[in-house]
Amino acid sequence: MAVSRDEQKRATREAILEAARQCFDAEGYEQTSVRDIASVAAVSAGSVIHHFGSKRELLYAALFEDLEASMREALVLPKSPPFGAELDAMTRIIFSYYQRRPRLSRVLLKESLFAEEPWASRFREQTARLHGAVEAMAERAKQRGEVSREVDVRVLAMSYVSFYYFALLAWAQGGHEEPARLVSVQMAQHMRGTGPANVSGG
Incomplete structure (x- = not known):
């Protein structure tokens, strides 16, 4: 054919x-x-x-599509409460991409954070989808009674994204060998006192 x-x-x-x-x-x-x-x-x-x-456009395309594939895989995971376990499963999938290509991942950090348009908007949109997924998870956890009703799930999701980038930077600089675990620990610490359930997931 x-x-x-x-x-x-x-x-x-x-x-x-x-x-x-x-x-x-x-x-x-x-x-x-x-x-x-x-x-x-x-x-x-x-x-x-x-x-x-150009070579730079090729770099952006390679990084974007790789990260997009990891995001798609992570964001379609079956829902598996509790909240912490859901977050941990998603985080491990995303970080597995970075850890498969460590040298390229260091380039990703630099280039995606300071990319020019239209790539800057595309990378921001990926981060926004990650934020939205965590916000939805947190809202479901709130409905299940795992998270206090007083918690602002949008701010909680912003905290997750902050911890995600902190762990990624720490790993890229050689300061932590298990970035997904670092995110889990930071989220567990952050979540203490927000609800009756243990949401550490790990």
Whole structure:
């Protein structure tokens, strides 16, 4: 069966993205050239530029799509109370991406936090979805009586996102080997006194 032009373009694009991930993770962003990526992808340097425009655009695309896949996987997990256990399961999936590609993850921290438009908005939207998912979990926990009705679930979700980035930075700088566990511990500490149930999840 003949491969359509669109299918061929998608396959080439995915090959370039995967080559970029490999090169950035192995050699670092600055040390990797478009020619290096093209060689690993078995395409021309011109093809890389045609699909992505520049090395930086390629970096943003690779980081965004990797993180997007981890987010999708984490956010469709079956609901499995208590609240802390739900949070821990989601956190472990997201952090597993970073830990699979540690060098690339350090680039992600720098580039996603200070990305230019339109990528800045896209990375912010990912964070907003994470915040929204935690807010929804917290609201369900409140309805179950795990969290006090006086707790503002939006602020609680903001606290989670703050702990998430703190743990990610600590891990990237070599200060903590288990970032997901660090988030769990920080959330458990934060949640003390907000409800009758133990929400540490771990």
